[in-house]
Amino acid sequence: MKLAGIKVIITGASQGLGFEIARRFVGEGASIALCARDAGRLAESAATLRGAASTEQTIFARRCDVSDPGDVAAFSAAAVAALGPVQVLINNAGVYGPKGPIETVDWDEWKRALEINLYGMLLPSRALIPHFKAHGGGKIINLSGGGATSPLPFISAYAASKAAVVRLTETFAEELREHHIDVNAVAPGALNTRMLDEILEAGPGLVGESFHKKALMQKQDGGAPLERGSDLCVFLASRESDGITGKLISAVWDPWRDLPAHREALNGSDIYTLRRIVPADRGQKWS
Numbered sequence: 083m084k085l086a087g088i089k090v091i092i093t094g095a096s097q098g099l100g101f102e103i104a105r106r107f108v109g110e111g112a113s114i115a116l117c118a119r120d121a122g123r124l125a126e127s128a129a130t131l132r133g134a135a136s137t138e139q140t141i142f143a144r145r146c147d148v149s150d151p152g153d154v155a156a157f158s159a160a161a162v163a164a165l166g167p168v169q170v171l172i173n174n175a176g177v178y179g180p181k182g183p184i185e186t187v188d189w190d191e192w193k194r195a196l197e198i199n200l201y202g203m204l205l206p207s208r209a210l211i212p213h214f215k216a217h218g219g220g221k222i223i224n225l226s227g228g229g230a231t232s233p234l235p236f237i238s239a240y241a242a243s244k245a246a247v248v249r250l251t252e253t254f255a256e257e258l259r260e261h262h263i264d265v266n267a268v269a270p271g272a273l274n275t276r277m278l279d280e281i282l283e284a285g286p287g288l289v290g291e292s293f294h295k296k297a298l299m300q301k302q303d304g305g306a307p308l309e310r311g312s313d314l315c316v317f318l319a320s321r322e323s324d325g326i327t328g329k330l331i332s333a334v335w336d337p338w339r340d341l342p343a344h345r346e347a348l349n350g351s352d353i354y355t356l357r358r359i360v361p362a363d364r365g366q367k368w369s
Contacts (some may be wrong), residue, residue: 084320088109089140089141089165091158093117093148094126094175098277099270099311101223103132103172104367106312107319113139115161115168117146118175140165148202149173149194158209164199167217170319173203173208174225178280178325179239181288192239200250207254209262223318224251226267230249230356236290248330248356255311255328264327266318271306271334306334314338 090107094100094117106114108131108151116131118124128143135141141275142164146157164166164316180187203224214220230248248267278297286294310333317323317338318331325345330339331354341348348354361368 083111084293084316084322088112088170088319089114089207090170090172090319091115091117091161091165091210092172092174093146093202093364096120096127097118097296099308100174101127102308103174103312103315106316108135108139108141110316111136112170112319113141114214115142115144115157115165117144117148117157117161119145119147121145132148147241148173148206149197150369154205154209158206158213162213168210168213168220169217170221172223172225172315172319173206173207175228176225176244178237178277179243180332181237181281181284183236184238185271187238195239196246199240200246200284204250205248207265214258214263215261218284220264220277221319221323222251222263222265223315224248224265224267226251226269228245230267230330231268231303234293236288237295245356251330252328259327264318264324264329266323267330268311268314268318269330269332269334270308271332294368309336325349330356 085107088111090112092100092104092107092114096118100118104114104127107114114131116124124143124145128141132141142161145161146153148154176199177195180191207222210220226244226248227245228236233242234242251265251267252330255348258265258315278301281289281294281297282301314331314333318326322342326341326348329348334353
């Protein structure tokens with residue numbers, strides 16, 4: 083019960099990785115508030131979680147569009163009222179957005195993806211930061227992905243928004259360090275969720291032959307286990323990770339369970355951050 087007594091807000095938690103995180107947090111003893119845009123699916127997920135919770139845990143659910151400032155403000159206030167002081171915010175809600183060449187994708191859909199993926203992380207954070215400051219600290223965990231660290235041709239809105247999420251995570255971490263608010267981003271790995279099905283349905287004509295082939299292989303292989311991402315979120319929400327902040331951590335590839343032993347080295351370096359590669363990094367001596 084690593085999270086016994088902890089109060090947590092999770093966005094986009096009605097299905098996929100968001101629901102798995104919520105399920106795992108309930109199993110670790112946390113009380114949670116979850117939101118999603120689909121009210122019906124959210125109600126079903128909340129009912130399932132209540133069935134797994136103890137009588138000492140609270141499961142609160144409310145429909146919310148995380149890109150809408152009014153919705154976020156109302157949900158955040160209701161969540162705090164239902165749970166009491168909150169210690170952790172997990173910004174999970176996200177979409178792929180339009181797929182295809184940048185010059186032909188629908189502009190409104192492209193902007194909408196930025197609103198959900200980037201503003202949908204920014205708005206809940208803005209709403210909860212004053213609350214965390216007033217209670218002496220907190221933790222913000224932002225779900226990122228492969229789009230943050232490598233180009234994703236034909237899925238440009240997703241790639242741009244996820245890179246922005248990581249840089250904003252690093253910026254928030256520095257801005258909030260003195261307030262004991264840890265802010266980190268999680269790369270959960272290639273997951274077999276509804277978003278993978280979107281890629282397969284779009285076909286190679288929209289997402290490119292290479293990416294579509296990779297998606298087919300992932301579908302066959304099973305992808306990264308959802309548990310990897312939820313386990314990392316538990317670690318980052320727990321006291322064990324206190325002081326680790328401003329990092330993009332891979333649930334699949336990084337030895338994150340060992341990070342507490344390297345806390346001082348992490349805080350003094352650019353390990354697990356986005357950075358520009360210069361010639362010297364690759365053994366080149368250009369003037």
